[in-house]
Amino acid sequence: MGNLKSVALPLLLAVSIMHLPFSESLWFFNYHIHVTNDLPLLNSPPGKPNLFLGCKSKNKDIGERAMVKGQDYTWDTKINFAQTTLFFCNARWEGRKRRSFDAFVANRDDRRCSVYHMSCMWSVREDGIYFSPNNASWFNEYPW
């Protein structure tokens, strides 16, 4: 029992971390944000990008990417201490539609994006930009 102190402290730490409210343990997690081009090709050739997507936060600009059908634009983020992390995107479907949307908002997404591999899943489709909490059921959160 001489070693009680060296066991007790880490144990106490571990137990108190497990009991932190969810929102206070967020800074542990790395979230993955995925945006997939699921637009129909219509008249455009398959190898030619038909979606242009630019995303940024206050501190980080991921840049604009030209995406072909099926391509996945992905990046990671942690939630800042103030829980104000926000990634904003502009999507342009060549010659057809434009839409801006929030790809990650700390207090909107902390829970729903922790369901499936810490991932926020977005799918850009003919009628809008869909979100999925599980990469299986999809909801048109930002109609064009």
Ligand SMILES: *[C@@H]1O[C@H](CO)[C@@H](O)[C@H](O)[C@H]1NC(C)=O
């Ligand atoms: C989501 O599901 C599709 C198949 O339905 C799969 O190809 C893709 O890799 C999955 N994405 C992730 C990030 O798991």
